[in-house]
Amino acid sequence: MSESRVAIRYAKSLLELAQEQNVLEKVKSDMDLFNKVCKENRNFVLALQNPIIKHDKKNDILKDIFKNKVSELTLSFFDIISRKHREAILPFIAQSFHTLYNQLKNIIEVQVATPFSLPDELRKQFHDVVKNYLGKEIELREKVNKELIGGYVLTIHDRQIDESVASKLADLRLAFSHNPYIKEY
DSSP: OOHHHHHHHHHHHHHHHHHHTTOHHHHHHHHHHHHHHHHHOHHHHHHHHOSSSOHHHHHHHHHHHHTTTSOHHHHHHHHHHHHTTOGGGHHHHHHHHHHHHHHHTTEEEEEEEESSOOOHHHHHHHHHHHHHHHTSEEEEEEEEOGGGOSSOEEEETTEEEEOOHHHHHHHHHHHHHSOTTSOOO
């Protein structure tokens, strides 16, 4: 079975158990913390994926890092994953949990790419405009892309709104490449 299918099954089980015990929001923040640690510390992820490190040692690492920072349910979940020798897929489980949580709460993930990091005021404006447009709660993810020069690229599911300067320049370049005064054969 592929890692993603296994990760989705574990994430779904954790989500359902968290709902059952009325600690869904706490477990969601735990998984967000886990995702943040994974993104900020590549060595942590490599340690979880390393087959040479024993599983009980990986479990000790997880306990040392997350003890007093996450709920008892999340710590128990990490323990079960370690006993099943599935620590390598924990980052995938956390990502799958996040996706399933958003589906459950009807939250749409939206990405905005800009040539600079958005100031708080502009971030709030983007959030409010897109939320009002869609009529649903959104999760705004930012991406810095220096090649855009200016403007933004907004991605919602499979739709993309490209209001970047780089895009406008490419359109102009294409328009100027066709000379209406020269006859084409």
